[in-house]
Amino acid sequence: MELLCPAGNLTALRAAVDNGADTVYIGFRDATNARHFPGLNFTPEQAARGVEHAHQRGVRVLVAVNSYVQAGGWAQWQRSIDEAARIGADAVIVADLGLLEYTAEQWPDLGLHLSVQASATTPEALDFYKRCYGVSRAVLPRVLSIQQVEALAGDTDVELEVFGFGSLCVMAEGRCLLSSYATGESPNTVGACSPAWAVQWQETPQGREARLGGLLIDRFAPDEPAGYPTICKGRYDVEGALEHAFESPTSLETAELLPRLKRAGIHAVKIEGRQRSPAYVGKVTRIWRQLIDRIPEAEGDYTPDPAQVAALREFSEGATTTLGPYERNWQ
Amino acid sequence: MKIAIGPILYHWPAADIRRFYDGLRGRVDTFYLGETVCGRRRELRPEEWIGLGRELAEEGHEVVLSTLSLVEARSEASVVRRLCDNGELRVEANDFTAVSELERRGLPFVAGPTLNLYSGRALRAMQRAGAVRWVPPMELPGDSLRGVLGELTELGGEAMETEVFAYGRQPLAFSARCFSARHYDRPKDDCGFVCGHHPEGLPVTTRAGEPFLVINGIQTQSWGCANLLPAIPDMQQMGVSAVRLSPRPGAMDQVVAAFRSAIAGEPATLHEPEPGQQCDGYWWGEAGHTRKAPEPGMAEADR
Numbered sequence: 001m002e003l004l005c006p007a008g009n010l011t012a013l014r015a016a017v018d019n020g021a022d023t024v025y026i027g028f029r030d031a032t033n034a035r036h037f038p039g040l041n042f043t044p045e046q047a048a049r050g051v052e053h054a055h056q057r058g059v060r061v062l063v064a065v066n067s068y069v070q071a072g073g074w075a076q077w078q079r080s081i082d083e084a085a086r087i088g089a090d091a092v093i094v095a096d097l098g099l100l101e102y103t104a105e106q107w108p109d110l111g112l113h114l115s116v117q118a119s120a121t122t123p124e125a126l127d128f129y130k131r132c133y134g135v136s137r138a139v140l141p142r143v144l145s146i147q148q149v150e151a152l153a154g155d156t157d158v159e160l161e162v163f164g165f166g167s168l169c170v171m172a173e174g175r176c177l178l179s180s181y182a183t184g185e186s187p188n189t190v191g192a193c194s195p196a197w198a199v200q201w202q203e204t205p206q207g208r209e210a211r212l213g214g215l216l217i218d219r220f221a222p223d224e225p226a227g228y229p230t231i232c233k234g235r236y237d238v239e240g241a242l243e244h245a246f247e248s249p250t251s252l253e254t255a256e257l258l259p260r261l262k263r264a265g266i267h268a269v270k271i272e273g274r275q276r277s278p279a280y281v282g283k284v285t286r287i288w289r290q291l292i293d294r295i296p297e298a299e300g301d302y303t304p305d306p307a308q309v310a311a312l313r314e315f316s317e318g319a320t321t322t323l324g325p326y327e328r329n330w331q
Numbered sequence: 332m333k334i335a336i337g338p339i340l341y342h343w344p345a346a347d348i349r350r351f352y353d354g355l356r357g358r359v360d361t362f363y364l365g366e367t368v369c370g371r372r373r374e375l376r377p378e379e380w381i382g383l384g385r386e387l388a389e390e391g392h393e394v395v396l397s398t399l400s401l402v403e404a405r406s407e408a409s410v411v412r413r414l415c416d417n418g419e420l421r422v423e424a425n426d427f428t429a430v431s432e433l434e435r436r437g438l439p440f441v442a443g444p445t446l447n448l449y450s451g452r453a454l455r456a457m458q459r460a461g462a463v464r465w466v467p468p469m470e471l472p473g474d475s476l477r478g479v480l481g482e483l484t485e486l487g488g489e490a491m492e493t494e495v496f497a498y499g500r501q502p503l504a505f506s507a508r509c510f511s512a513r514h515y516d517r518p519k520d521d522c523g524f525v526c527g528h529h530p531e532g533l534p535v536t537t538r539a540g541e542p543f544l545v546i547n548g549i550q551t552q553s554w555g556c557a558n559l560l561p562a563i564p565d566m567q568q569m570g571v572s573a574v575r576l577s578p579r580p581g582a583m584d585q586v587v588a589a590f591r592s593a594i595a596g597e598p599a600t601l602h603e604p605e606p607g608q609q610c611d612g613y614w615w616g617e618a619g620h621t622r623k624a625p626e627p628g629m630a631e632a633d634r
Contacts (some may be wrong), residue, residue, distance in 0.1 A: 022500070030433070036509035056612065066448070068447050068449040068453070069450040069452060069453060069477075070447060070449050070450060070475065070476075071449065071450055071474075071475040071479045071481075071482060072450070072475075072478050072482075073450070074450060074451075074452060074482070095447070096447070096449075096450070096452075096488055097448070097452070097453040097456035097457060098450055098451075098452025098453040099452075100454070100456070100462060101452070101456050102452070117447075118427070119401070119426070120427055120446075121401070121402055121403055121426075121428075122402050122426075122427075122428040123408075124408060124409045124411075124412075124427070124428045124432055125402075125427035125428045125430070125431055127431055128427050128430055128431035128434060128460075129427070131431075132434075132437075132456075132460070134398070141401060142507070143401065144403055145403075145505070145507075147350065148403055150410065151405065163389075170506055170508060171505060171506045171551070172401055172505045174447055175400070175401065175445055175504060175505045175617065176503070176504040176505075177468075177469055177470045177501075177503040178504050178544075178551065179501050180470045180613070180619055181470075181501075181503050181544075181553055181618065181619035181620050182618055182619075182620065183618050184364055184612070184616065184617050184618040184619070186470060188447060188468070188470070189470065211622075213618050215537055215541060215543060215620070216443030216537040216538050216539040216541065217537070218538070220540050231544075232504075234537075235538065236535045236536060236537060236543065237535070237536040237537070237538065237540075238514050238533060238534070238535055238536075238546070239514070239533065243514070244507075244539070245506075245512060245513075245514065245535050245546065246508075246511060246551070261474040268581075272485070284485070291443060297606040309378075323505040325508070326516075328519070328520065329518060330507075330508065331507045331508050331509065331519045
């Protein structure tokens, strides 16, 4: 099973490569990828150097061009595909139909992966993307239970990639407009969820308040850890009860599912976190390399190394982890 | 410009569903029928939706069967297939399970608002797959819509019917998790259909007391009710062929009447829901929850 690691800059890319990633995924420094944040991502020159560094060590590089082409923006998105091909990326990760069509026609030798932003969940949907555009791999959105993932893997000949660790999108990727409802910008349009310019922190007598687009997302007590204010992790009033109405701050962690995922024929496990530091990427990559290398062949009870799981928890939002949608009870 | 009634997004009892459509018979052009939010909701089985569709079609309405927006289980995919195989009524594809089935059968279809078509090229690709009408994403601004339609023409795509979501609480997000069940501390698989307690969703309010969102099972909606009456002249100018009015439990007759007037170029106002609950930010390229029209709910002709 392939270990696919994130890189938000060259240092992080080297950290992933040096700590055992099979493949690294990156994005260009603009709205053409779904993690468009200030100070993050690669210029084409940096990306070329990253590809060179990775390829010298037998590691593959994927380029995410996975936001949706906006009206009037074709040249920009097309350029990202062309640059990815020119720098020798092994594949591009795409969601937009126009870009899928273009890549298939213009760069037939460039690997074409379906981004999680396309939110394809069934053999029928996967078959459409393969039939029409020759997509060879799809990243599954975080909406299926482990049983559903296993069933899907048995019903499709498209390679599947699943999220193994990192921040948890509660909403189906590419189907969430909460960010633009509050700010006017979303992952689909400009590649950003909760854009930094729309975030506002304020100390008040009631506590530290986090606003997004002027809307109060949460209020934290003085000693309470406060995460980045995304709408789905905020606290709200629902019928008089104050609650994390969508999800509390927590991270996805699926080490215990690795044997099942491998037996199901899942091709790659993806670590989320292009916005994370190089140190984080290096440490998490190293742990996951070991976890993947030690997956038992035989069926039966399996408990991942508790020390490694504990180490992963240290890197998790709110220091808590969840199996998320893989576990039916979470749903 | 036609008036279409979008699919009912809430969990209403079968009798209420039938009453809702009875109240609008003969007053609108198009009905979209079917469950698009949750595969567990089965107040009407696929055969019953098709049967109701047949009745409404015989009365002269255009009827479109809408499919589920997030398909997870095999059983859900088979319902999608059943609708695609109905043999007479057009289908609205709300995810690529349906797109795939319809494309493979060579059937013309409506591309729903969750298919993420933001550019002329994406729209042309969907047209090649068989789409003859599309509903732009909720967040697409009016200016961008004009741009997309222009790009489609430049690319040599055939003209395509465009239907804009012009009224109702806007679907914003879909999740594996049922937030209604979660609020009531029930497992999704034994939800007791608690979403049915809230015929217009469960309001989510910020800690500052601002009404913000609405929970509707696995779907999250805007609390603000879209009202694009003031944009009707703009839409007509750019060739939009229909407005979609999204069902609410009451007052839909007033809503239909107001849009009918605006389309005819007559003065029209809408105070349902009250103007403070209306929004139109997406259309003007701003945050969706905001309201730009100076006189909310009022058509341009009236100002």
